[in-house]
Amino acid sequence: MDARTEAKAPGDRQPVIQVKNLEKHYNDGAIHALDGVSLEIDKGEVVVIIGPSGSGKSTLLRSLNLLETPTAGQILVDGVDITNKHVDINLHRQKMGMVFQHFNLFPHMTVLRNMTLAPMKLRKKSKEEAEAMAMELLAKVGLESRAGDYPSQLSGGQKQRVAIVRALCMEPEVMLFDEPTSALDPEMVGEVLDVMKDLARAGMTMVCVTHEMGFAREVGTRVVFMDGGRILEEGTPADIFTNPQSDRLKAFLAKVL
């Protein structure tokens, strides 16, 4: 945490992602999942998005790599507007790793193949190179012995750890986490959060939608509270958790803490 505050010295701000007035409508505008969201994320930040379900936090996160196509507004990644149709979104996605609630490992491939597929096909890495990197990452999350296994042979926590290192194999600048622990049995949540904490400490820029308030408080550099498709409050974990301003945040915290 201390190292992180240093990195965030004034004047050193260089937003990796800038979200400007993002809107997402469903059913011909009847539902506003995002209703004018603006957000800046700096390099090395760990932004934790919290909020009740249906508040638009997942939609916001999925918009950041265009898994959801926004109805209006802009998303600038390294200064490039990725909502522009002429931008090659596939190149941008390579810089943004994503971890899903339901892991989405490829069941027909071994753990190792899951991890080496994208680097080999998209980064044109050699098999040896890709596998060496994958094994190194697997070792970091304590799964090097499972490299030859298929996803169905792994527990939920193991699957999610593999999903995280699969994304890391593409050496992303930003990691997006979409409720990474929600589908896990309680005893497996810890092992996944530990990996995420290590990642945060290593300086990875992270955007994380989660219900793990402990994680938000401990690792987050900024907490964003969303409700009704809007950002209602944002600030340091200390501000949000100990000094909530809006009634809705108070009510939300009262329920989840």
Next chain:
Amino acid sequence: MKKYRKLWVGLIIAAVCLVVLGVVILVDQQSRQSSIKLTVPEAEAVVGEAVRSLPLKVANGSVSVADQVKVTVHEVTYGQEKDIILQCTYETVDILSVYQREKQAIFTGVYGYYLERSQAGTMVSATHILAWMGQEMADLVAEAPALSGEITLTLYDTGGDAPELWLDDDTVNTLLGGLLTVRNDVNATETLTWEGEQISIKNNNSLRRGISDCFGLNNYSSDQPDASTPLMRAWHSFANDFYRNFIEERRWTYLTKGLATTLAITGLALLLGVVIGFVTAIIRTTHDKEGKLSFLNWLGTLYVTIIRGTPVMIQLLIIYFVLLLPIGIEKFPAAVLCFGLNSGAYVSEIIRGGIMAVDNGQMEAGRSLGFGYVPTMIHIVLPQAFKAVLPSLCNEFIALLKETSVAFYIGVADLTQGGLKIRSITYSNFLPLIAIAAIYLVLVLILTRLVSLLEKRLRRSER
């Protein structure tokens, strides 16, 4: 042990089948042994009855050779089937030697009688001829030398009250002193020499009939009594039918050639169907997922709707007679095209189902790594979809194999047509149709077995 359970079940079923077969054979054999036991005098009585009842009267009843036959039985044994075998001594008169000696004289005499009567202006009928010859023959038989010898006769237990004597032609001929040889000779020649000239009497009806009737054996026939059991009769009839339907004139080649055609049509149609089905499925799922390719999707939907909404036989008739025959395309490629198009529609729905069944998260995961839509499809979605639908595809193949049987409607010489061809030659229904069904069934069983092995392998690789 569990691993071999199927093997054990198979062995037990095979063993039970063998036991049942054995029992059937035993019972059949039992029923084929004579239940009648005869003493020597009883056997002699049966033989005497049989000989006396032979319709063997020479010259219109004036002489009966059968009256002069005496048979003495000296041993009774029992054979494999329902035979009762008798070793006998017989005594009779040697008709053959008399006939050979006097043949020329008799024929000349009867012709002289005929000429004399007809020149006198009298109508000469067959009855007149017979009467004149009868007297001559009676004298000859009375003078004929005695003949005796050993002979084996066979009684048959026909399941009635008494056993019947089965006398074949050789036996009858022996017992009657060569009378059958005489008859055959008379019927074969019926020419005579008159004052050094060969005269044919074939065209003179009364003369010919008069001579033939004199040897009185025209009503004689030697049919073996039917002592076979129903099982034997069924087997003989089956074996005969089998021979006629499959062996004779190598008719089984209709089936083997037809089978080859059926397999070729099915295989080629499957290839075509998989290609068409795959393309259609990709178009339709891409439209569903991405909203692109509207026109192609409309076309694909139309194709699937039409093919799935009409009977395959009508499709075949339309494709061949309406579309392809006018431009001179052969039956075989027409059948392949039709069944390819037909199976393509079903295959496309199977593959489409498989693609749609792959969790959307797989697509998202691929896209989030930076893969485009097409590479994600190729590397991530399609392998999973194919694995999931492979058994269904194989079942479609099995269904296709059976469906191709309608190809005979446009005259393709497939398995069905081969069988029907045999049927039209032999006029039998049972064997050709059952053979067609059996071949299809065996093919389907083999394929089904392969599919289940495949499914097992796929399941193993998932674990």
